Amino acid sequence: MSGYTVIPAADVKKIPDANAVIVDVRTPLEHQTQRLLRPHEHMPLDLLNPKDFMLRRGLDRETPVYLLCRGGTRARAAAEKFIAAGYPNVHVIEGGIVACEGCGVEVSSAQAGAATGTKIISLERQVRIAAGALVVVGSILGYFLSPAFYLLSLLVGAGLVYAGITDRCGMALVLTKAPWNKAAAAGACSIIAAPGPKSPGGCA
Amino acid sequence: MLKPDVRGFFDPVTATWSYVVWSEGAADKKCAVIDSVLDYDMASGRTATGSADKLVAFVKQKGLQAEWILETHIHADHLTASRYLKEKLGGKTAISRHILEVLKTWQSVFHNEKDTPLDGQQFDYLFKDDETFSVGALEARIIHTPGHTPADTTYIIGDAVFVGDAMFLPDVGTGRCDFPGGSAADSYASTRKLLALPDDYRMYVGHDYPQKSNRGPLCLATIAEQKSANILANQGVGRDIFIKNRIEADKDKDVPLLLLPSLQVNLRAGSFGSSVEGVQYIKIPVDKI
Numbered sequence: 001m002s003g004y005t006v007i008p009a010a011d012v013k014k015i016p017d018a019n020a021v022i023v024d025v026r027t028p029l030e031h032q033t034q035r036l037l038r039p040h041e042h043m044p045l046d047l048l049n050p051k052d053f054m055l056r057r058g059l060d061r062e063t064p065v066y067l068l069c070r071g072g073t074r075a076r077a078a079a080e081k082f083i084a085a086g087y088p089n090v091h092v093i094e095g096g097i098v099a100c101e102g103c104g105v106e107v108s109s110a111q112a113g114a115a116t117g118t119k120i121i122s123l124e125r126q127v128r129i130a131a132g133a134l135v136v137v138g139s140i141l142g143y144f145l146s147p148a149f150y151l152l153s154l155l156v157g158a159g160l161v162y163a164g165i166t167d168r169c170g171m172a173l174v175l176t177k178a179p180w181n182k183a184a185a186a187g188a189c190s191i192i193a194a195p196g197p198k199s200p201g202g203c204a
Numbered sequence: 205m206l207k208p209d210v211r212g213f214f215d216p217v218t219a220t221w222s223y224v225v226w227s228e229g230a231a232d233k234k235c236a237v238i239d240s241v242l243d244y245d246m247a248s249g250r251t252a253t254g255s256a257d258k259l260v261a262f263v264k265q266k267g268l269q270a271e272w273i274l275e276t277h278i279h280a281d282h283l284t285a286s287r288y289l290k291e292k293l294g295g296k297t298a299i300s301r302h303i304l305e306v307l308k309t310w311q312s313v314f315h316n317e318k319d320t321p322l323d324g325q326q327f328d329y330l331f332k333d334d335e336t337f338s339v340g341a342l343e344a345r346i347i348h349t350p351g352h353t354p355a356d357t358t359y360i361i362g363d364a365v366f367v368g369d370a371m372f373l374p375d376v377g378t379g380r381c382d383f384p385g386g387s388a389a390d391s392y393a394s395t396r397k398l399l400a401l402p403d404d405y406r407m408y409v410g411h412d413y414p415q416k417s418n419r420g421p422l423c424l425a426t427i428a429e430q431k432s433a434n435i436l437a438n439q440g441v442g443r444d445i446f447i448k449n450r451i452e453a454d455k456d457k458d459v460p461l462l463l464l465p466s467l468q469v470n471l472r473a474g475s476f477g478s479s480v481e482g483v484q485y486i487k488i489p490v491d492k493i
């Protein structure tokens with residue numbers, strides 16, 4: 001078997017809790033801001049190692065994997081990682097958490113910075129701010145210093161067109177690696193069936 | 205060496221990992237089940253099989269055949285579903301022969317010898333230390349890793365090491381040693397035995413308590429990771445320090461909520477024992493624990 005399938009966001013409601021895993025591959029900050037209310041795992045795309053991820057959670061090769069991001073692009077990249085690692089049962093949730101929210105899948109309400117006290121700017125807004133700033137800087141330097149700087153504005157413009165057409169944004173992928181997008185949690189946390197409020201007197 | 209496939213099932217109520225172990229690479233479809241959970245509500249005395257049924261469904265869906273139903277030790281925090289699983293899936297229930305010491309220890313508390321034989325015949329098989337066995341084509345052996353309880357056993361199946369509560373994940377540490385027959389000194393020796401295994405062997409733990417580390421439950425660390433990072437028992441920790449820290453950590457620890465039913469049922473290999481007019485009971489010894 002090769003390749004992953006793409007499922008509509010509404011089908012998230014049909015994914016069983018047992019013997020399937022939903023992996024949210026967004027940044028810790030995005031995940032902290034808004035996430036699925038049902039059990040799922042969180043592992044940012046740039047830290048995701050499919051084999052290691054599955055082994056450490058006791059999941060076998062055939063366990064269905066459902067990948068989720070904001071709009072579907074990073075989930076596709078994650079799905080390709082799983083396919084390359086030899087997993088046969090891989091699915092992308094079309095439209096990501098935005099689409100989930102739109103079709104009644106239970107999602108925690110977006111609470112900007114509630115946990116950290118800082119204002120969280122969504123990745124998409126970060127891209128707009130960064131791209132806009134580069135165009136402005138390119139134009140100013142091009143006017144005052146050397147026309148060569150107009151190239152910068154040209155490149156960013158072309159990049160935005162490319163991103164719009166292919167739905168692949170290089171700048172977003174770079175920005176996910178920025179330290180402020182990782183601040184929320186150390187590495188990978190997960191929300192899958194964490195132990196009860198107080199598991200009384202364990203064995204540790 | 206044939207390496208096993210492992211499917212873990214986490215019970216969030218007791219933070220227990222149960223495992224199904226088999227090999228996709230083998231022609232046979234044999235599997236072992238390790239440390240299963242029977243759901244039990246202390247207040248009502250009611251049992252449920254939600255956790256165990258997940259295992260049953262998995263084994264059936266995969267078309268596996270249960271050869272062994274194994275326990276790493278007599279659990280004090282959850283009830284085993286071994287008897288239920290044996291009914292549903294077949295297979296032999298087995299545990300270390302050291303369980304005979306544990307049966308004797310608790311006899312003076314529960315006086316259940318009528319339906320809890322002291323010779324361990326309630327289990328289909330009792331392993332000797334270092335005995336080898338097989339799960340289908342997979343080679344397996346057991347090693348004695350006491351400390352948490354005197355009968356704790358580790359099953360090594362291929363390169364997968366099922367340690368029960370002898371060690372936990374690096375950020376959690378090791379099993380408590382304050383139960384009757386427990387010993388921090390034994391526990392230290394057991395951790396050294398485990399760390400002497402090959403670096404790339406996969407250690408699967410019997411519980412995970414991830415709350416403190418802000419992560420979800422995980423089941424595995426390599427021997428190399430345990431050597432370098434286990435907070436209580438990494439390679440660099442000396443015997444005296446380990447014992448001191450272990451005793452310190454166990455001071456005034458709560459008794460597990462399900463201690464009394466767990467011990468009685470687990471010592472009977474998953475049975476609630478004899479009945480009066482069709483009713484089975486759990487004893488609650490007064491001022492004995």
Ligand SMILES: [Fe+2]
Binds near residue numbers: 203279281352369
């Ligand atoms: Fe235990």
